[in-house]
Amino acid sequence: MRFIDEYRDAEAVHNYARAIRELTTRPWNIMEICGGQTHSIVKYGLDELLPSEITLIHGPGCPVCVTPIHMIDRAIEIAQRPEVIFCSFGDMLRVPGTSLDLLRVKAAGGDVRIVYSPLDAVKLAEAHPEREVVFFAVGFETTAPANAMAVFQAKRLGLRNFSMLVSHVLVPPAMEAILSSPNNRVQGFLAAGHVCTIVGTAEYQPLARRFHTPIVVTGFEPVDILQGVYLCVKQLEEGRADVENQYARSVRAEGNREAVRIVEEVFRVGPRKWRGIGEIPQSGLALAEAYADFDADTRFPTDGCDAEEPAECISGLVLQGVKKPHECPAFGTRCTPENPLGAPMVSTEGACAAYYRYRRQPVGAGRAR
Amino acid sequence: MTADMEFTLTCPAPSRDHSRVLLAHGGGGRLMGQLISSVFMAGYGNPLLENRHDGAVLDVGGARLAFTTDSYVVQPLFFPGGDIGTLAVNGTVNDLAMCGARPLYLSAGFILEEGLEMETLRRVVESMRAAAEAAGVELVTGDTKVVDHGKGDGIFVNTAGIGVVETDLTIGPMSARPGDAVLVSGDIGRHGIAIMAQREGLEFETTIESDCAPVNHMVGDLLAAGIEVHCLRDLTRGGLASAVVEIAETAGLSIRLDESAIPVREDVRGACEILGFDPLYVANEGRFVAFVPEADAGRALVIMRGHADGAGTNRIGIVTDVGAGQVTLRTQIGVDRIIDLLSGEQLPRIC
Numbered sequence: 001m002r003f004i005d006e007y008r009d010a011e012a013v014h015n016y017a018r019a020i021r022e023l024t025t026r027p028w029n030i031m032e033i034c035g036g037q038t039h040s041i042v043k044y045g046l047d048e049l050l051p052s053e054i055t056l057i058h059g060p061g062c063p064v065c066v067t068p069i070h071m072i073d074r075a076i077e078i079a080q081r082p083e084v085i086f087c088s089f090g091d092m093l094r095v096p097g098t099s100l101d102l103l104r105v106k107a108a109g110g111d112v113r114i115v116y117s118p119l120d121a122v123k124l125a126e127a128h129p130e131r132e133v134v135f136f137a138v139g140f141e142t143t144a145p146a147n148a149m150a151v152f153q154a155k156r157l158g159l160r161n162f163s164m165l166v167s168h169v170l171v172p173p174a175m176e177a178i179l180s181s182p183n184n185r186v187q188g189f190l191a192a193g194h195v196c197t198i199v200g201t202a203e204y205q206p207l208a209r210r211f212h213t214p215i216v217v218t219g220f221e222p223v224d225i226l227q228g229v230y231l232c233v234k235q236l237e238e239g240r241a242d243v244e245n246q247y248a249r250s251v252r253a254e255g256n257r258e259a260v261r262i263v264e265e266v267f268r269v270g271p272r273k274w275r276g277i278g279e280i281p282q283s284g285l286a287l288a289e290a291y292a293d294f295d296a297d298t299r300f301p302t303d304g305c306d307a308e309e310p311a312e313c314i315s316g317l318v319l320q321g322v323k324k325p326h327e328c329p330a331f332g333t334r335c336t337p338e339n340p341l342g343a344p345m346v347s348t349e350g351a352c353a354a355y356y357r358y359r360r361q362p363v364g365a366g367r368a369r
Numbered sequence: 370m371t372a373d374m375e376f377t378l379t380c381p382a383p384s385r386d387h388s389r390v391l392l393a394h395g396g397g398g399r400l401m402g403q404l405i406s407s408v409f410m411a412g413y414g415n416p417l418l419e420n421r422h423d424g425a426v427l428d429v430g431g432a433r434l435a436f437t438t439d440s441y442v443v444q445p446l447f448f449p450g451g452d453i454g455t456l457a458v459n460g461t462v463n464d465l466a467m468c469g470a471r472p473l474y475l476s477a478g479f480i481l482e483e484g485l486e487m488e489t490l491r492r493v494v495e496s497m498r499a500a501a502e503a504a505g506v507e508l509v510t511g512d513t514k515v516v517d518h519g520k521g522d523g524i525f526v527n528t529a530g531i532g533v534v535e536t537d538l539t540i541g542p543m544s545a546r547p548g549d550a551v552l553v554s555g556d557i558g559r560h561g562i563a564i565m566a567q568r569e570g571l572e573f574e575t576t577i578e579s580d581c582a583p584v585n586h587m588v589g590d591l592l593a594a595g596i597e598v599h600c601l602r603d604l605t606r607g608g609l610a611s612a613v614v615e616i617a618e619t620a621g622l623s624i625r626l627d628e629s630a631i632p633v634r635e636d637v638r639g640a641c642e643i644l645g646f647d648p649l650y651v652a653n654e655g656r657f658v659a660f661v662p663e664a665d666a667g668r669a670l671v672i673m674r675g676h677a678d679g680a681g682t683n684r685i686g687i688v689t690d691v692g693a694g695q696v697t698l699r700t701q702i703g704v705d706r707i708i709d710l711l712s713g714e715q716l717p718r719i720c
Contacts, residue, residue, distance in 0.1 A: 004642060010702045045704030107389040116569065222702055337711075338399055358706040 007221030008044075016226035017049040020233055027053045028236050029185045030229060031178070031321050033171060034192035035062030035349025036220045042354040044222045054233065057185065057321030058354075060174055060277060061192055063139040064091045064347035065319065068273040071167045072097035075136050078165060078300050079105045079112050085128060087121040088136040090114045095346050118150035118164075125154065125162035134296045137166045141195045144168055144285060145259035148266035151287065151294050163296035166286055169272055171195050172203045173283035179211040183322060188232040190218040190225065193247035198263075200255025204243045212241040219247040266291050275343055276316035315342035318351055325355040332356060397606030397652075398711040421619060422541050423464040423603060426534055435470030437461060438529035446489065446523055448567045450559070450578030454496030456654055457526040459583045460605070462504040466585035467601040467657065469540035469592060470532030472504060477528050478512040482521030493524060504583035506530065532585075536592045542620035544599040549688040550666035551624065552659045554584060554673055555681035556632040557609050561651035562640045571643075575636050582655030582678040590676070591659065596669050600660035603653075610649035610708050612658055613686075614696050621694040626686035626708065628701045649698075650711055660688065 006012070032038060038058040041047055047056050060066050076097050079086035086102070093102040093112065106112040111131075115121050118135050125133035137147040147164065154162040171192060178184055191204060196217045204215045214235035218228030228246045235242060245251055265288070272284020287295045313330055317323040325331055325344070335341040337353055344350035394404045410418065417425045424437030441457045451459075458475065465472040477497065481490065501508050538544070560579040565571065584603065591598055600620075602612045609631065617624050633641075633648045641648045655678055661669045666684060673679035696708040 004638075008701055013702045043706060044700050044702055045706055048704055049702075103391050103393065104389065107391050338403070357709055 004221070007219070007223040009223060012223045013044075013046075013049070013226055016223065016230055020054065020226065020230050021051045023230065023233050023237060024051050024053050025237060027055070028187050028233060029055045029057055029321075030188045030190060030232050031057040031059045031186040032190040032218070032225070032228075033059040033061040033175065034190075034195070034220070035065065035347065035351070035354075036194075037061070037190060037192065037218065037225055038351050039349050039354050040220055040222060040225055042351075042358045045358075046222055046225055049226070050229065054229065056229075058318070058324075058351040059178075059189075059321060060274065060319040061140065061171065062344065062347050062349040062351070063143070063169065064095055065315070065343040065350045066169060066274040066276065067092070067095065067138050067167045067343070068275045069097060070273075071165070072101070074297065074302065075165055076100050076102060076105055077302060078134055078296055079110045080108075081132070081300065083132045084300075085111045085113060085124055085131050085133045086136070087113050087115045087118075087124065087133060089116075089138065091347050091349075092136055092138055094340075095343055096340055118147045119153065122150050122153050122157070122159065122162055125159050126157065129161055131161060132299075133162050134300075135162075135164045137164045137168060140169055140171055140192070141198045141263075142192075144263045144267065145198060145256070148262045151266045151291050152262060154294060155291060163294050163299050164287065165296040166267075167272075168267065168285035169274065170269070170283050170285065172207060173280050174274065174277070175204075175207055175215075176211075177277065177280045177283070178320060179207070179213060181320070183320075186213070186321065188214045188236050189216070190228045190232060191215050193217055193219040193224070193251055196245075196247065196251040196255065198256050198259045200260075201243050201245060201251065201253050202255075208241050208243050214241050215243045217243070217245045217247050217251050219250070274319075276319040313342035315344045315352065318342075318344055325352040326359075328352070395606075396711070397611055402710070420541060421615075423467040424470070424530075426468050426470075433534035435465045435468035435472075435532045435534055436529070437464040437468070438527065439464060440525065440527040442522065442525050443564065444522060445564075445567050446493065448579055449563050449576050451581035451654070452493060452496050453524055453526055454493040455500045455581050457528045458497050458500035458504060458506070458508075459581055459654060461528040461530040462500075462506055462583045462585050463603045463655075463657065465530050465532035466583075466588040467540075467603050468532070468534060469536050469538060469588070469598065469601065470534045471589060472506045472530055472532040472585050474509045475501065475506050475528050475530045476510045476512075477508050477526065479514070480521055480525040480527075481513065481515045482523050483515055483518040485523055490524065493526070500583070504585055536598075538592070538598055540598055540601055542600050542602075542616040542622070545616065545620055545622055545660040545688055546599060546662070547622075547688050547690055548663050549599055549660040550663055550669075550684055551613070551626065551686040551688070552661065552666065552669060552673065552682055553604075553609060553631065553685050554587065554656050554659070554679045555580065556634045556637070557604065557653055557656060558633055558637045558641065558648035558651035560654040561608070561646075562637050562644075564652070565644065566640065571640070573636055573640055577634075577636050577640065580653055580655040580678075584655060584657050584678065587673055587676045587679050588657075590672050591661075591669055594668065594672055596665045596672070597662050598659060598669075599662070601657055603657040605654065606652050607711065608648070608650040608652055609656075609658070610647070610696075611710050614708060614710050616658075616660070617696045618694045621692055622688050623690035623693045624686055624696045625689050625705070626696065626698045628698050630683055630685045632681050632683050649708065658685075 121135040216228045216231045267285040268288045273279045340346045344352040462472045563579040673682035697705045
């Protein structure tokens with residue numbers, strides 16, 4: 001398949017792996033931000049091709065995983081209302097709240113629907129004026145423009161029965177939080193290519209400079225990722241800390257201006273709690289004042305009880321890259337995709353689910369070197 | 370942000386029991402296996418049922434009969450390459466074929482929703498007639514129920530079938546051996562993507578047609594040629610990956626598949642990329658895997674490729690060992706990874 005196969009080419013992969021081995025003289029910890037990259041790394045066994053000095057740390061870039069439990073509970077509370085058609089991307093349905101998930105709400109009679117675009121939810125609202133249609137807007141900068149467009153359209157159409165439960169997060173503040181943390185081990189980043197397709201690369205320059213940390217904007221296919229690692233290691237070995245763009249076929253430095261404009265029109269930046277990490281200032285999007293009427297969180301009353309987050313799983317440490325999924329005592333035993341203890345075991349992009357699905361033991365003995 | 374910011378390191382959620390049936394319980398994955406074990410096996414398990422094969426093989430009056438049943442709830446009722454009627458006949462025919470049986474007779478039970486257009490029912494019945502004729506079976510008994518409007522989904526069909534086992538081979542996971550070649554009877558994933566595209570209004574450059582077809586003639590030819598068939602499994606919900614994992618787990622076999630040898634059409638791959646699906650887990654309705662001894666693999670390939678529905682047959686892997694019960698995939702970049710069952714399904718309700 002064109003535009004796919006060349007980025008999964010075995011020879012190119014092995015050439016990059018060899019080049020990385022030749023380049024590496026010291027141990028380096030590199031974090032790939034995005035869950036899609038984590039999935040590719042584990043699925044294709046890319047970390048097994050790297051020299052033992054390179055540790056890939058799996059970052060918090062899975063929107064499903066970092067959506068706080070109180071937002072899941074809020075979504076469940078709203079989805080249980082009889083007048084509501086609750087629309088979500090498929091992955092969110094299986095994420096456990098305090099005592100339920102959206103699939104169980106559906107099984108108990110709630111009208112919960114999987115949509116492929118937020119604009120489909122707007123169409124549902126038009127088609128069902130007697131119902132309240134709520135869209136669960138989750139994601140990073142990548143999904144924000146389409147979600148913003150849905151609210152924009154709903155306002156333009158004068159829809160009074162459409163609203164959005166917003167739990168949007170932004171990548172650069174999370175990178176800043178990780179780099180600022182006293183237990184940080186990250187020395188270089190592979191930034192998420194699709195996020196930068198929207199917002200460009202300008203935001204990353206100050207981070208790279210301030211923390212003297214190389215940031216390589218990287219795609220998602222095996223060749224992309226190894227090329228990203230190569231560029232990152234090269235910078236580390238040379239003592240540089242620049243922003244580089246591996247994913248130039250998709251990312252322009254200025255990003256997608258139109259997309260940014262609609263996001264800025266509809267959303268405002270504010271603090272946001274990240275599941276497993278805690279609140280990070282200026283790291284989320286909420287509806288702007290002019291669109292506040294479309295906020296599902298204020299439209300529907302809540303019983304206001306705070307979600308409790310009991311403490312068996314170590315996903316906070318996993319999301320920060322301090323621990324690998326299989327280092328959790330519950331991994332694969334008390335915590336599986338059928339009975340997840342934490343969100344990273346739920347989403348297909350979660351680090352724990354990727355490890356569970358593609359390998360059950362630490363990488364090591366079978367290094368392909 | 371302050372430099373001494375501390376992370377709070379908790380994110381768990383309580384584990385839950387399954388007090389209600391979820392759609393994922395019907396998805397052909399891990400949850401469905403748990404449902405079968407904890408409810409059905411616990412309720413009326415017996416040695417025949419515990420074989421967990423596509424059908425039961427029964428000794429009756431000196432003959433060996435294969436017996437199976439399946440229900441069909443697909444939406445949309447009509448899709449490129451087939452409809453609920455062709456599925457209902459081919460699905461049951463194929464389950465019998467996987468027991469090494471020659472399918473003979475089918476029953477058809479209909480649950481119809483009040484208000485269904487008679488013309489729709491006629492089209493489905495005509496499809497079933499044509500599919501039965503193609504497979505060489507007869508529909509010899511049936512049942513009809515009508516439920517209130519809103520209590521059904523147009524048409525649900527159940528078929529049961531019996532066939533006669535004329536081979537002396539015991540075909541099933543326990544007969545597979547280290548060294549066996551694993552063959553798949555054609556490109557995978559077309560049925561699931563055809564349904565998905567139709568249901569969600571997705572349009573691709575070409576129309577992707579379901580692979581729905583009877584495979585009993587192909588299996589019959591393998592047996593007639595004296596191929597020492599060890600195990601057969603048709604690929605339905607859960608796709609190729611789930612079928613192979615189930616065989617590996619049942620018999621404790623280690624199986625290695627070669628990603629680059631698994632046939633997937635370009636348009637199906639493209640659709641999977643767009644939808645975020647893994648074609649290994651996408652449903653099929655006219656494909657099966659055959660485990661045969663290395664010595665017979667070449668002949669089996671020729672026989673299967675000689676059928677129009679088996680023209681794309683390929684050798685995709687090997688049974689490497691007994692004991693571990695694990696399936697690995699040698700990826701196209703040459704690294705091995707494990708293949709496991711999904712907990713639920715990638716697509717809602719396909720067949």
